[in-house]
Amino acid sequence: MAKAKAPAxxxxxxxxxxxxxKPLGATLVFKGIEGGVPFxxxxxxxxxxxxxxxxxxxxxxxxxxxxxxxxxxxxxxxxANLKKGLLTVMDKYGAGLIGVATTCLTxxxxxDVPGILGEFRREFADLxxxxxxxxxxxxxxxxxxxxxxxxxKAVVEQLAQAGEPNDSVGCFPGFVSCADxxxxxxxxxxxxIDATILPDYSETLDGPALxxxxxxxxxxxxxxxxRALGGAKASFEFGAxxxxxxEAGTAAGLLAARFGVPAHRMGLPIGLRASDEFxxxxxxxxxxxxxxxxxxxxxxxxDAFVDGHKYISQKRCxxxxxxxxxxxxxxxxxxxxxxxxxxxxGGRSGRLKxxxxxxxxxxxxxxxxVREGVDFYDIADRAxxxxxxxxIGHSKGYRLAREMNVPLIRVGFPIHDRFGxxxxxxxxxxxxxxxxxxxxxxxxxxxQTDSDIGYGYI
Amino acid sequence: xxxLIFEERKDQxxxxxxxxxxxxxxxxxxxxxxSQRACVFCGSRVVLYPIADALHLVHGPIGCAAYTWxxxxxxxxxxxxxxxxxxxxxxxxxxxxxxxxxxxxxLVELIDRHQPKAAFxxxxxxxxxxxxxxxxxxxKVSAEKGIPVxxxxxxxxxxxxxxxxxxxxxxMFTLMGTGDTxxxxxxxxxILGDFNLAGEIWIIREYFERMGITVVANITxxxxxxxxxxxxxxxxNVVQCSGSTMxxxxxxxxxxxxxxxxxxxxxxxxxxxxxxxVARFFKDKDPGILVRTxxxxxxxxxxxxxxxxxxxxxxxxxxAAIYVGGAFKAFSLIKAFRHLGMSVxxxxxxxxxxxxxxxxxxxxxxxxxxxxxxxxxxxxxxLKEKDVDIFVGGVKERPIAYKLGVGFCDHNHERKEALEGFxxxxxxxxxxxxxxxxxxxxxxxxxxxxxxxxxxxxxPKECTL
Numbered sequence: 050m051a052k053a054k055a056p057a058x059x060x061x062x063x064x065x066x067x068x069x070x071k072p073l074g075a076t077l078v079f080k081g082i083e084g085g086v087p088f089x090x091x092x093x094x095x096x097x098x099x100x101x102x103x104x105x106x107x108x109x110x111x112x113x114x115x116x117x118x119x120x121x122x123x124x125x126x127x128x129a130n131l132k133k134g135l136l137t138v139m140d141k142y143g144a145g146l147i148g149v150a151t152t153c154l155t156x157x158x159x160x161d162v163p164g165i166l167g168e169f170r171r172e173f174a175d176l177x178x179x180x181x182x183x184x185x186x187x188x189x190x191x192x193x194x195x196x197x198x199x200x201x202k203a204v205v206e207q208l209a210q211a212g213e214p215n216d217s218v219g220c221f222p223g224f225v226s227c228a229d230x231x232x233x234x235x236x237x238x239x240x241x242i243d244a245t246i247l248p249d250y251s252e253t254l255d256g257p258a259l260x261x262x263x264x265x266x267x268x269x270x271x272x273x274x275x276r277a278l279g280g281a282k283a284s285f286e287f288g289a290x291x292x293x294x295x296e297a298g299t300a301a302g303l304l305a306a307r308f309g310v311p312a313h314r315m316g317l318p319i320g321l322r323a324s325d326e327f328x329x330x331x332x333x334x335x336x337x338x339x340x341x342x343x344x345x346x347x348x349x350x351x352d353a354f355v356d357g358h359k360y361i362s363q364k365r366c367x368x369x370x371x372x373x374x375x376x377x378x379x380x381x382x383x384x385x386x387x388x389x390x391x392x393x394x395g396g397r398s399g400r401l402k403x404x405x406x407x408x409x410x411x412x413x414x415x416x417x418x419v420r421e422g423v424d425f426y427d428i429a430d431r432a433x434x435x436x437x438x439x440x441i442g443h444s445k446g447y448r449l450a451r452e453m454n455v456p457l458i459r460v461g462f463p464i465h466d467r468f469g470x471x472x473x474x475x476x477x478x479x480x481x482x483x484x485x486x487x488x489x490x491x492x493x494x495x496x497q498t499d500s501d502i503g504y505g506y507i
Numbered sequence: 508x509x510x511l512i513f514e515e516r517k518d519q520x521x522x523x524x525x526x527x528x529x530x531x532x533x534x535x536x537x538x539x540x541x542s543q544r545a546c547v548f549c550g551s552r553v554v555l556y557p558i559a560d561a562l563h564l565v566h567g568p569i570g571c572a573a574y575t576w577x578x579x580x581x582x583x584x585x586x587x588x589x590x591x592x593x594x595x596x597x598x599x600x601x602x603x604x605x606x607x608x609x610x611x612x613x614l615v616e617l618i619d620r621h622q623p624k625a626a627f628x629x630x631x632x633x634x635x636x637x638x639x640x641x642x643x644x645x646x647k648v649s650a651e652k653g654i655p656v657x658x659x660x661x662x663x664x665x666x667x668x669x670x671x672x673x674x675x676x677x678x679m680f681t682l683m684g685t686g687d688t689x690x691x692x693x694x695x696x697x698i699l700g701d702f703n704l705a706g707e708i709w710i711i712r713e714y715f716e717r718m719g720i721t722v723v724a725n726i727t728x729x730x731x732x733x734x735x736x737x738x739x740x741x742x743x744n745v746v747q748c749s750g751s752t753m754x755x756x757x758x759x760x761x762x763x764x765x766x767x768x769x770x771x772x773x774x775x776x777x778x779x780x781x782x783x784x785v786a787r788f789f790k791d792k793d794p795g796i797l798v799r800t801x802x803x804x805x806x807x808x809x810x811x812x813x814x815x816x817x818x819x820x821x822x823x824x825x826x827a828a829i830y831v832g833g834a835f836k837a838f839s840l841i842k843a844f845r846h847l848g849m850s851v852x853x854x855x856x857x858x859x860x861x862x863x864x865x866x867x868x869x870x871x872x873x874x875x876x877x878x879x880x881x882x883x884x885x886x887x888x889x890l891k892e893k894d895v896d897i898f899v900g901g902v903k904e905r906p907i908a909y910k911l912g913v914g915f916c917d918h919n920h921e922r923k924e925a926l927e928g929f930x931x932x933x934x935x936x937x938x939x940x941x942x943x944x945x946x947x948x949x950x951x952x953x954x955x956x957x958x959x960x961x962x963x964x965x966x967p968k969e970c971t972l
Contacts, residue, residue, distance in 0.1 A: 060616060061609060061613045061616050062564070062593060062594070062595065062612075062613035062616050062617050063569065063572070063593070063594045063596040064592065064593055065576060065591055066569050066572060066573045066592065066594060066596065068569060068573070069569070069573050070568055070570025070573065072570070073570065091632070091664075092632055092664035093536050093544050093663075093667070094544075094547070094548055094549050094663040095570070095663070096541070096542075097542070097543065097546070097903070098545065098549070098570070098574040099570075100903055101901075101902045101903050102574050104902055104903060104905070104906055105578075105902060108906060108909070109906050109910070110883060110906040110907055110910055112541045114538075114539045115536070115542070116539070117535060117537070117538045117539075117540075117542065119535050119664055119666070120665050120666070123632070123636065123664045130538040133538045133539065134538030136539070137537065137538060137540060138539045141512060141513065141539075142884075153568045153570075153597075153631075154632040154633060154636065154663070154664060157602060157633050157636045157637065158636060187599070188568035188569065188570050189597045189599055189602050189633065190598065190599045256910075258912060258952055259910055259952060260911075260953055261891065261911070262883065262884070262907060262911060263910075264884060445576070448577075
């Protein structure tokens, strides 16, 4: 692999960002709660832009309410619009929960959202009000993933209650696909574990064809289950670049600190090794061995690794996207013999490099180049020098992959130039199997396309 | 109407025939109503976006730039700078101490890197709040780099999309009057309000060229800074999408005396009328132009008509709903649907004016629902009530239609199919036909009721438990 050269110039401007803004992540979390309506406190455009962006990936309705602030409110404060908007959403949508996320506008004009919500509850104490959760998501600090993590934490912080210990287990998987959430539910169920997965947009953002427009799509994490997390038996939290559990900066950390719920923190279970770690932890929590169907999935995966290894061995890839996701993808690539040459994230957790190195330990002769806080100008610049065999990441890398005439394996968010991105599996043995097949087939297809003969038997 | 969804919005919905026509519009969106509208920034970005040899720098936090990165179908015949997404990605410290320094450095860096012909700098909500002096920074960089660096006053909260259109027109207007116009002939025009989605402007330019007319500037599809700088030398402005560029046409008329005609390139009559109105304008300068234009229209229709008749056989009697950004587009769509034997039963827009809605109401059939600034709850209720076969709109409307089992046609800035011109009418009919006639609708709950038993009572009679 290319020797490390002087770090790329530190550009002032951003060209083709490899991240999205903080409130977007929060809206996804609120959409994953039963009866939840995401509400952006800011000007109308933020809600509309995020709606259309999210719709392009999920191809599902994504209603995000807005306090629709205008110039007057920007000067005098948005409190009145926020209250009015909340009432409208409660009344017209019959919301089970409203998740209010701030935008750069309301953060900067200094609206005290918790204070306004307190006033709101007092002013309308005679009405039956839906719970309102709020999270501070100034878009000038952090990426959509930090907004996502902050919203999960805010939900737990504001809803979970101390109570009788119960049999539930919390699971905070991070920003994974709808199919992944469904698979996680299966996995927990097959171990006999009563899991509360937060968020769960597997139905709300991947619902069935309907006869009527559901104001509140069915599905989502029940609010009562979130409240009961205070008495949970344990929690699982995926994410290798999250703040350490001890700092209570995440949902699992908070449950541990406030209610003494033991936290199992691990990277996203992508690939064999990371899935093993997850299943081992499940065995411990369930006091039971891994059910045969998952053991078989593991066995088939390993068999596929052997059958397919020569098609991909020593191929070089560039991995980009959300930090936790790319850590998982990198260790997976490393374990199947692909050489990750560049791992690039748009976030700035400060923890990406260490997380990649920990996840790849013992698998690679040389650690990949890891860059955080990059945009696609940086990625392109470096990728042209590194000449990878393929890219793995979301749709935004397409132009670069096309320019370099190498395959792009689409993973993550957004996938808006392919169909069904939210139905792809990535997690556990099943997800690794699907990813592995896609990687191998991408290499076979490339070989076929580039061949003068066009072998139909490979 | 049956039951109002939002009491506060009752005067923004009208059913033709129920009382005299009156529709409230151009009003702030109701908080909490999930409006389909965007913001001022969006309006500016849409209009200026396709100027392909300019740098478009969004001064603000990352979202505003990220959500507008290469999402549109505007094509360029040359440079493609417009397809990149530039941002100052403001951080907390910039918000506290001001973002001017970062803006300056970003502009210098990007201009050196890309050598654009001009730079547009968009202000976002937050820039309006922290009060960065965009004018001053732009002026300084302009002097240093020798290219126009133009601030676009597009703070998101300062109104709706329409204010953004105006900001964009003002920005473009500053470019005008600076280019050499000496070689522009008398039979010349500018195309305003066309964004070259899927190469549409190339279709229109070809028609004008066949008529013997030179196009000076495309504003803004496949746009070039140099062309816009000399656009004041053209004899006529042809304005489509009047909502977005009428302000520019008016400014040019006032300052340069350039006359304008308002047109639409969608559908048969409107496309033909667009060409005829231009021909009429030039008939004194070129007496042969009317005949040439008639020939053109005749030739195109000879190809198009038989094809449309084939579609019409299947589509006769079907019902359509329209919800678009600007109301003007809805007029052409209603006429286009009539050519396919279809009727429009719902028509609405995000930003129509009183004038627009009056005109809209005048061409609609009785019973048509006319709506301003709608939302998913209203739109879905109307679609069901009218039992439509196809909905025309954009990305945010699509899942509403699909979820309910209704066909859909994308007619927005993101589309990748050319719908303008005579060939565009064919493409439109083809798309309508493909979606309306798809067999998938035979299976959706709207047509079949519940597919799976949800209660014991729904189980098949012969079922034994």
